[in-house]
Amino acid sequence: PTPSRLYSESLMFRKQEVSL
Amino acid sequence: SLKIMGEDVWKNRTEKVNAELFTLTYGSIVSQLCIDYQRDFQKVNKQLFSMGYNIGVRLIEDFLAKTALPRCENMVKTSEAISKCAFKIFLNMTPQVTNFSPEKDAFSLIIDENPLSDFVELPMDAMKQLWYSNILCGVLKGALQMVQLECDVWFISDVLKGDAHTELRIKLNKVLKDEIPI
Amino acid sequence: PQYFAILGKSDNPVYEAEFTTQQGQQGQLQKGFPQHLKELNPFIMHASLDIIEDLQWKLNSNVQHGTNNSGFGSFLRSKNVNVTDNCYLGKVDHFYGLAITAYLTFSGMKFVMIHGNLDKNSTQVDDNAVKSFYQEVHELYIKTLMNPFYKINDPITSAAFDTRVRSLARKYLN
DSSP: OOOOOTTTSOSSSSOOEEEO | OHHHHHHHHHHHSOOEEEHHHHHHHHHHHHHHHHHHTTTOHHHHHHHHHHHHHHHHHHHHHHHHHHHOOOOOSSHHHHHHIIIIIIHHHHHSOOOEEEOOOTTSSEEEEEESOOGGGTTOOOOHHHHTTOOTTTHHHHHHHHHHHHTTEEEEEEEEEOGGGTOSSEEEEEEEEEEOOOOOOO | OEEEEEEOTTSOEEEEEEEOOOOOTTOOOOOOOOHHHHHHHHHHHHHTHHHHHHHHHSOOTTOOTTTSTTSOOOSOOOSSOOOTTOOEEEEEEEETTEEEEEEEOTTSOEEEEEEOOTTOSOOOOOHHHHHHHHHHHHHHHHHHHHOTTSOTTSOOOOHHHHHHHHHHHHHHTO
16 A cells, blocks of 8 residues: 555645635 | 746735635545546546646636746747746646656656645545546646647656656647638 | 544544553553453443533533623533633543543544553543644544545544554553
């Protein structure tokens, strides 16, 4: 099985916006 | 200058929306397509590409209106416009341009931070076949076609499938010329 | 040892795990619950659900006017803590020396844990450590929810999730 990267990403420090 | 322009347009001339809303909306589309096509992931890929194509033929208008960029002289310039301007303005990221072909008619985009695939973990049966962000290929194909570049766009690798990085390849087939109607 | 479960909307176990004590100084093997208690754990946990739901839906009359919404009491009343936005309910029940703690997510998922004691005395619960454990598991659960391929209320079968929960248990509980 592929190691999961789901739980290593931070919920807080991420890009907040994209173009509408 | 393309980089500066891209950042300037992103900061000052782009209306923004919450990235999580975007990510979750796209995720619900993909998962619903997987259900609707009864997990035939080739059909899902095709439908995502088709959706992206329809977006791309429209999005190019918005891009050119915002940037007023002139026609690119060659694919090297095109690659810079795509990575430094287009991706920056629409997705607030700048993929790396690499792996140019010797004829300079094909290149790869290495996408490090893909907002489409945040917090996604593919199910086991989807890992082999599903290109989760295939909508991007359609968007690029449609947009480039509207500026007279007939290209093939496809994914080479994807971190969601366990690959080291996400790589998208763009290859120019021919430059389209306006043809006078019969 | 602890028995931890995440319970869904129909009281269905979405995730279950037993955390054993660490190796003792005399080289004792990891010890979990005795076999007869292992089988009883789901029943003990199920018996505490009434109390948890009672706390879940009770309005908190200790809320001051203007501090929260329109001044009506909020949900998630804790028996031990008067903070209105607190998901951690603390020790909610006991069963012959075993303590049961609970934590509620904002969507109503229940995190419940049975705390055992190998000395067979009444179990003391370190509220701060247990609360921290629950909060970190809550964050892992939110990340699971963000995955569009995860259907809410389905069992969480990810090995990565299990590994992380167990390492949090080692960090905070043992």
